[in-house]
Amino acid sequence: MPEGHSVHRIARQIAQNFVGRPVSASSPQGRFAEGAALIDGREAIESRAVGKQMFVAFDGDLWLRVHLGLYGAWDFSGEIVSDPTIAASNGRMGQTNQRGTPEEAILDAAGENSLTSIGAPRRARGRVRMSEQTTDINETDDLSQWPPPVRGQVRLRLLTERTCADLRGPTACVIQTPDEVAQSLAKLGPDPLVDNARDGEERFVARVRRTVTPIGLLLMDQSVVSGIGNVYRAELLFRARLNPHTPGREVSEETVREIWRDWSRLLLIGVETGQMMTRDGLTAKERRTAMARREHRHWVYGRAGLPCRVCGTSVVMEEAAGRKLYWCPSCQA
DNA sequence: CATCGATGTTGAG
């Protein structure tokens, strides 16, 4: 259920906790037994996300490609070290609160200090789910057992001496050669967190402005731009005050560039906070409400029939290519 | 307890 921001967070979590270590791989459910056997015991070399796809390299030129699809999820348990760029950037974002950021909670739960201190690393007692924009600690879990007992359908379990990652319900989970990875990457449009800002923007602009396909469909096309899903699509279009049905070639170049830059901005915020926060101009109080409750985070997504937050017109919902598209017919005329 | 729907993609027809 993730859009691009979640996948980047997961890739970083894998990088932080698995890269540089030998990894035991298994498929408790059995549906990925062959693939798991191929990487079992190998050292993880690299972990990266491009759009909604994640690639993890293992020693011996074997790559794991995972796509979570609609309801895939990774559960991390054990000793979990947060990505320092995420933790550090939270301060910059000014979104700490009394109980601490999710990342700080992870550090606490995982006993992160012990990793860098002299004492023996102590077994963690944290558990996090990384599926969508939530990163929750379940402190009621009994983690006295190691490795943790398998619960439910686990397609792939990655395990080090200290950290466990369980993958459930992915659309794609395959082992690839470097050539196959290159082919997968070649199908993907630019990702603001992967591609050079200028190159990415130019590719996006060129692609959008040469087609009559409606911009509302183009933003969902992963070969046009990577990582945008149904929520970010609706919100980017509203933020640009753009009618979703506008053919790509009829969107002004300035507006196309504005959308790319806005996506870059929203993606960065999503990676840092773990939430799809697409509203701005909020007071401190409104921001706290929005951080706590999803329905307050968006301009139009999920608000069919409710008044537009800007003009009061009823937000419209229509089906487009099998997905629900929300927009304000007045603001986005 | 049953049912529904979801932040997604693929492939059949």
Added chain:
DNA sequence: TCAACCTCGATGG
């Protein structure tokens, strides 16, 4: 265009 994939939180009885 639509079903299938295969998971789980939210909702209703």
